[in-house]
Amino acid sequence: MQTLDRPTLANTLKLRRQQLAQHVKFPVLLWSGCSSSRNFPANTYPFRASSHFLYFAGLPLENAAIRLEAGKLQLFMDEASPAAALWHGPMPKRDELADAIGADEAYPLEALKAWTEGAATIAAQDVATQQLQAHLLNRPVAPTTAPQDIDLELARAIVSLRLRHDAAAIAELRHAASVSTTAHLAGMAASRTATTEAQVRAAMEQVILANNMTCAYSSIVTVHGEVLHNNHYHHAIKAGDLLLADVGAETASGWASDITRTWAASGTFSPSQRAVYEVVLTAHDACIAAARPGVEYREIHLLAARVMAEGLVELGILRGQPADLVDRDAHALFFPHGIGHLLGLDVHDMEDLGDLAGYAEGRVRSDRVGLSYLRLNRPLQPGMLVTIEPGFYQVPAILHDPERRSHYQDAVNWDRLAEFADVRGIRIEDDVLVTETGADVLTAALPTDIGTIEQLVRGRV
Ligand code: GLY
Ligand code: MN
Ligand code: MN
Numbered sequence: 001m002q003t004l005d006r007p008t009l010a011n012t013l014k015l016r017r018q019q020l021a022q023h024v025k026f027p028v029l030l031w032s033g034c035s036s037s038r039n040f041p042a043n044t045y046p047f048r049a050s051s052h053f054l055y056f057a058g059l060p061l062e063n064a065a066i067r068l069e070a071g072k073l074q075l076f077m078d079e080a081s082p083a084a085a086l087w088h089g090p091m092p093k094r095d096e097l098a099d100a101i102g103a104d105e106a107y108p109l110e111a112l113k114a115w116t117e118g119a120a121t122i123a124a125q126d127v128a129t130q131q132l133q134a135h136l137l138n139r140p141v142a143p144t145t146a147p148q149d150i151d152l153e154l155a156r157a158i159v160s161l162r163l164r165h166d167a168a169a170i171a172e173l174r175h176a177a178s179v180s181t182t183a184h185l186a187g188m189a190a191s192r193t194a195t196t197e198a199q200v201r202a203a204m205e206q207v208i209l210a211n212n213m214t215c216a217y218s219s220i221v222t223v224h225g226e227v228l229h230n231n232h233y234h235h236a237i238k239a240g241d242l243l244l245a246d247v248g249a250e251t252a253s254g255w256a257s258d259i260t261r262t263w264a265a266s267g268t269f270s271p272s273q274r275a276v277y278e279v280v281l282t283a284h285d286a287c288i289a290a291a292r293p294g295v296e297y298r299e300i301h302l303l304a305a306r307v308m309a310e311g312l313v314e315l316g317i318l319r320g321q322p323a324d325l326v327d328r329d330a331h332a333l334f335f336p337h338g339i340g341h342l343l344g345l346d347v348h349d350m351e352d353l354g355d356l357a358g359y360a361e362g363r364v365r366s367d368r369v370g371l372s373y374l375r376l377n378r379p380l381q382p383g384m385l386v387t388i389e390p391g392f393y394q395v396p397a398i399l400h401d402p403e404r405r406s407h408y409q410d411a412v413n414w415d416r417l418a419e420f421a422d423v424r425g426i427r428i429e430d431d432v433l434v435t436e437t438g439a440d441v442l443t444a445a446l447p448t449d450i451g452t453i454e455q456l457v458r459g460r461v
Contacts (some may be wrong), residue, residue, distance in 0.1 A: 009058045010102030012168040016161060017056055018071045023157035024149050026118050027069040030056060031133060033124040034063050046214070050124045051345035051352075052158055054254040058101050066103075067115050074447045075103040076112045083198040112136065120150035122158070125352065159357045162344055164383030169344065170433065172255035173385055176213065177431050177442035179249040180257040184446050187221070187245050188456040191237070191265050197221050198233040204247045213249040216256035217347045220246035224261060225425020229335060241265045244272055244425050248347060256347045258387050260429035266426050269450055269459035275422045276392050279311030281448055283390040284428045287339060291432050291439040297376045297386065301339040304330040304390045305370060316416040329370035330411040333398055338374035340387035343431055348375060349385075385442070389429035394420070398450040 020028065032054075035047035049060040056073070057066050065075035075098045080091040098106035116136050123130050123141050133141040141151075147229045165173065183204040190203035201221040208215055222230040223237055225244030237243060246260040264273060283304040290300050308320035309331045317334075318325055325331060342349035342357060350357035355365065360378045365371075376386060394417075398404060431442045447453055 008168060009100060012166065013056060013058050013073070014071070014102050015166070017068050017073055019161055020056070020068060020157060021071040023160065024120065024150075024154055026120055026154075027067055027115070029112075029116065029119040029121045029122045029133075029137075030066050030068070030131050032057070032061050032064045033126045033129045036126055036128075049254065050122075051254060051350070052122050053124075054345055055158070055162060055404075058253060059097065060252070060254065061097065063109070065109065065112055067112075067119070070104055072105075073101070073103045074115065075101065075106040076109050076115075077106075078109050083162065091318060091448070100185060118150075120154035122151065122155055122353070132236065154357050155353050155356055159350060162350060163342070164381055165344060165385055165433075166383075169255060170218055170385075171384075172251045172253060173257065173344070173431070173433070176216070176249045176251050176255050176257035176303070178445070179208060179211045179213055179248055180247065180259045180348055181443055181446040182211075183247055183249065184245060184259055184261050185456065187243075187247065188263055188453065189260070189459060191243060191263065191457050192267070192459055194237060196233070196237060197223060197235050197243070200237070200243060200245065201247075202231050204245060208247075210250040211249065213251055216248040216250035218260065220244065220260075223265070223424070224397050225427065226389075227425070228393070235428060237265045239266050240270065240422055242269075242423065242426065246427065246429065250347075254345045256343060256345065256349075257428060257431055257443070258343055258347050258388060258389075259431065259446060260391075260427040261446065261448070261453070262426045262428065263453045263457050267454050267459070269454065270422055271425050272420045273426075275315055275429075277426055278313065279308060280390050280392050280426050280428055281450075282311055283307040284388060284448065287388045287390065288432055288439060288441060290429065291380060291386070291388070291434060293380055293382050293434055293436065297339070297378055297380060298374060299370070300388070301371070301374050302326065304339045304388075305335065307389075308335050308390060308392070315420075316413055317420065319413055320411055325411060326370065328408075328411065329368055330408055332370040333404065333412065334392050334394070334409060335390060336369075336373065336393065336395065336398060338371075338376070338390065340389045340429070341375040343385045343387055351375070382434050382436045384434045386432050386434070387429055389427055389430050391425065391427035392423065393425045393427075394423065410444070 030053045032049040035044040047062045067074040094106045186207045187204040190200050194200045218231045223241040243265045244262045248258040250256045286307050287300045305326045309325040312318040358376045433440045
């Protein structure tokens with residue numbers, strides 16, 4: 001099992017639980033969870049530990065729990081049985097693992113039931129563990145039910161810690177960003193000879209696997225970038241296609257990256273693809289330039305909307321004043337999602353808590369079309385890692401919707417739009433760490449400009 005070196009891991013975890021102890025005075029129980037069966041019990045999906053468990057326990061231990069109280073850490077887990085060792089190999093002993101994470105005490109799982117009194121928790125993702133949590137705590141525990149007061153208090157406390165990354169987390173996040181960058185370069189190079197999306201995906205994920213990482217989410221590698229979370233890879237790549245690749249690595253201890261690049265599969269953007277790409281890139285660059293402590297992320301989203309609207313007016317696709325178009329959400333016909341989200345142990349960090357992490361207290365989602373998919377609505381703070389990911393998409397379900405077509409009849413030059421038929425989907429996404437004075441783009445080593453990308457695809461860099 002790959003880990004941070006022991007003193008660093010144990011010290012980091014100790015600091016995190018001391019910080020938690022400043023926020024909550026009750027005991028906390030966090031479970032790592034269990035892998036789910038894929039098609040029969042012994043054939044499981046790869047195990048992924050709960051991110052809240054990972055934050056305080058550091059290691060992806062399956063079917064384990066930790067109890068935190070006043071800065072102390074107790075580990076509960078069973079040692080592998082001889083039968084399990086036959087199939088899965090020897091595992092470190094409980095005491096060795098406890099030592100690695102700086103636990104004060106370690107017990108078999110059976111002992112946990114004596115330590116549940118007054119404890120708060122957060123629901124694990126798998127149903128079996130959720131049921132165990134509810135059984136041991138003797139109350140409902142589920143991600144969608146209204147949390148008990150102490151569970152909500154715990155969730156708020158964890159959000160306040162995980163919102164701003166510490167040095168150990170940032171080192172991991174940089175590592176994930178660096179491997180993802182290499183994966184994207186491999187994807188661009190693979191496009192020279194690839195004839196299918198699947199071949200490009202394989203070239204990209206090969207880099208991630210070879211670095212002993214996993215994908216932080218299902219890769220999107222598609223010539224149909226207008227399908228925002230497209231998880232199909234069966235299309236042939238044809239001359240003239242844009243290929244959108246949204247692929248990010250996750251380190252062995254769970255820290256994520258999230259990068260999107262869009263390139264012309266042939267190595268040459270058509271004039272229409274180039275024109276729209278430049279609009280998206282202008283929005284991307286403006287948003288990154290605006291990112292610094294104190295700035296409202298919502299304002300960055302609205303900046304992207306305005307720059308997109310300006311660019312689309314210049315191209316003759318939209319008609320009217322950019323500010324008015326944004327007020328009417330006309331930009332959302334082509335840029336229907338938010339400018340990005342928090343990034344950390346989860347690719348959409350802490351989204352298991354609904355909007356508790358993404359939205360500052362007292363704020364709720366807008367029902368405006370142009371704002372409803374905004375996943376983050378807080379002022380930026382040093383140590384926060386966010387994505388900046390503007391895009392342009394021609395989504396048939398939006399653009400052919402009779403109601404919207406009639407509502408925006410005057411705002412769109414539909415004949416002019418038809419001249420951009422070879423631009424189905426473009427997104428440019430980078431991972432931006434907010435610093436004390438501005439921002440540090442962790443994925444800056446991966447070019448965004450058309451000239452360099454064309455060279456990379458053609459193999460001339
Ligand atoms: N990769 C998913 C996203 O960008 O939100
Ligand atoms: Mn993203
Ligand atoms: Mn992404």
